[in-house]
Amino acid sequence: MGDERTKERLLKESLTKNESLTKKASLTKKASLTKKEQLDRYLRQKIISGSLIPGQALPSQRQLVDQFGLARSSVREVVQLLELDGLISTAQGGRSICRNTMAKYIELPVEGIGDNLAFQLQVMEARAFLEGEAAYFAAQRATDQQLIEIEKEFDKMQLRSKGLTTLDKAKADLRFHMMIAQSSHHVLITSFSQLFYNRYFNAIYGVLNRTLIKFGRYPDGIRMQHEQIYQALRQRDPEQARKVASEHIIYTRNLLESTD
Amino acid sequence: MGDERTKERLLKESLTKNESLTKKASLTKKASLTKKEQLDRYLRQKIISGSLIPGQALPSQRQLVDQFGLARSSVREVVQLLELDGLISTAQGGRSICRNTMAKYIELPVEGIGDNLAFQLQVMEARAFLEGEAAYFAAQRATDQQLIEIEKEFDKMQLRSKGLTTLDKAKADLRFHMMIAQSSHHVLITSFSQLFYNRYFNAIYGVLNRTLIKFGRYPDGIRMQHEQIYQALRQRDPEQARKVASEHIIYTRNLLESTD
DNA sequence: ATTAGGAACTGGTCTGACCAGGGTGAGGGA
DNA sequence: TCCCTCACCCTGGTCAGACCAGTTCCTAAT
Numbered sequence: 001m002g003d004e005r006t007k008e009r010l011l012k013e014s015l016t017k018n019e020s021l022t023k024k025a026s027l028t029k030k031a032s033l034t035k036k037e038q039l040d041r042y043l044r045q046k047i048i049s050g051s052l053i054p055g056q057a058l059p060s061q062r063q064l065v066d067q068f069g070l071a072r073s074s075v076r077e078v079v080q081l082l083e084l085d086g087l088i089s090t091a092q093g094g095r096s097i098c099r100n101t102m103a104k105y106i107e108l109p110v111e112g113i114g115d116n117l118a119f120q121l122q123v124m125e126a127r128a129f130l131e132g133e134a135a136y137f138a139a140q141r142a143t144d145q146q147l148i149e150i151e152k153e154f155d156k157m158q159l160r161s162k163g164l165t166t167l168d169k170a171k172a173d174l175r176f177h178m179m180i181a182q183s184s185h186h187v188l189i190t191s192f193s194q195l196f197y198n199r200y201f202n203a204i205y206g207v208l209n210r211t212l213i214k215f216g217r218y219p220d221g222i223r224m225q226h227e228q229i230y231q232a233l234r235q236r237d238p239e240q241a242r243k244v245a246s247e248h249i250i251y252t253r254n255l256l257e258s259t260d
Numbered sequence: 261m262g263d264e265r266t267k268e269r270l271l272k273e274s275l276t277k278n279e280s281l282t283k284k285a286s287l288t289k290k291a292s293l294t295k296k297e298q299l300d301r302y303l304r305q306k307i308i309s310g311s312l313i314p315g316q317a318l319p320s321q322r323q324l325v326d327q328f329g330l331a332r333s334s335v336r337e338v339v340q341l342l343e344l345d346g347l348i349s350t351a352q353g354g355r356s357i358c359r360n361t362m363a364k365y366i367e368l369p370v371e372g373i374g375d376n377l378a379f380q381l382q383v384m385e386a387r388a389f390l391e392g393e394a395a396y397f398a399a400q401r402a403t404d405q406q407l408i409e410i411e412k413e414f415d416k417m418q419l420r421s422k423g424l425t426t427l428d429k430a431k432a433d434l435r436f437h438m439m440i441a442q443s444s445h446h447v448l449i450t451s452f453s454q455l456f457y458n459r460y461f462n463a464i465y466g467v468l469n470r471t472l473i474k475f476g477r478y479p480d481g482i483r484m485q486h487e488q489i490y491q492a493l494r495q496r497d498p499e500q501a502r503k504v505a506s507e508h509i510i511y512t513r514n515l516l517e518s519t520d
Numbered sequence: 521a522t523t524a525g526g527a528a529c530t531g532g533t534c535t536g537a538c539c540a541g542g543g544t545g546a547g548g549g550a
Numbered sequence: 551t552c553c554c555t556c557a558c559c560c561t562g563g564t565c566a567g568a569c570c571a572g573t574t575c576c577t578a579a580t
Contacts, residue, residue: 035533036532057561060561060562061562062561062562070533071533071535072534073336073532073533073534073564074533076337076562076563077337077532080337080340090562091542091561092540092541092562093543093560093562093563094542094543094561094562095543095560095561096561295564296563317530320531321530321531330564331564331566332531332566333566334563334564336531339531350531350532351531352532352571352572353530353572353574354530354531354572354573354574355529356530356531
């Protein structure tokens, strides 16, 4: 029994570095978790499950105090663990933000110059797949509030599109699609979309630029297609959402290819 | 200047995971460190420099509160950083202990069975080198208090040696040599010695067992050699300490070899 | 010399307060 | 109608002091 306690202590000691509180608890077979361990598990599960998406704020420390009956110093110690694991970032006054944990594992290939047509076409083809899947899951999982926000963004895009520069048009378009990605509540799709749009913004902008030069304005079908995407989300039709989101990008791609 | 601030924030954000506070401060070129950063640097330097050796206790949290003018919750947050980096381990009521950070990088070769003579001779040869270097640095760096402790341990070894089992004799011998390693204040020697003695304890015990079987007691020279080591430390004579410590092990090794 | 008990010291947690930075919304002016 | 500024509220960061629970050390008794 002394040996048992020694084993227990040595095991705990071997676990002191970079192990979450919940992993320690499960390895030492504790019958129940402390409140700190419960909070640690709760936050990690929200992040890993996609319930919290990159860019979203965590509940505030004071909210977690109330919710878990912990002191703020105890909450802060748990939050520090997550921050050190790279799951969140905090800044004074600025809320704790869920991080894109994919960022440190994936370095998307160095972008070719943004105005290379062949490269732009490939970026569009990747978008077709990515946004189709995002729309599929968004139709299933978007909250009602998220659908409202997407509609508002869609309306804003329409109302403001006349007065925008090409750069602003490109940004608005990506904001719309990023909102769909986030409402998919799929942590891999959300994370990858963020990285993809950031990395290949120049190519995406170049696509829009070429298109506007050829047609002088947004091609007629684009607006209707955005609306179709939105309607498929609103009707909670995953297959339809995937179909129209993917076709929207393929349509734009094919318009572009025909400029040769 | 907005861009400057954005860069600063992005840099800080990229540093939020597994970076010590002092590294963050140096990368962001801060003119001065916060008290938490000062404490972080102070503790890391004590550990990395060997000023604190594996197994030794850190100053208590309350002592650090007084010393740095920080709140205990702030001290605890810094201590948690070190714990997560694997530099220390803490347990309720039990002090914060400096860890052997070498342990996770080095797996000494699987020990042969402890009673293999050829293997035992090699372990002794490695000891000769290791303990010579330890004595060399201990002669330079041991504190007066450490010398007193070593003398007490040496005296205890003499007084108690008659009544001890072979196992206890082996343990006492290693305790003596481990104290010398620790008083070298050389973090690599201290760390490696701990790992080495733990790993090869069976071989070291086997050496002593063989020796006692052949002679019926400690060979006459052993006691005098331990005293010579101690005297060289006390006289702060590094070359002499290295010489007698190394010769002590070689002497024992050669006695053993001649049993064939 | 050993063992047991108590005191002191340790880490862990809590309560409540205050400081400093960021975000949001409303109102006013161009 | 849009943009800018200001104020308020919410956020994270830090502090002081208290209490709980575990460990260590010292002293006294056997």
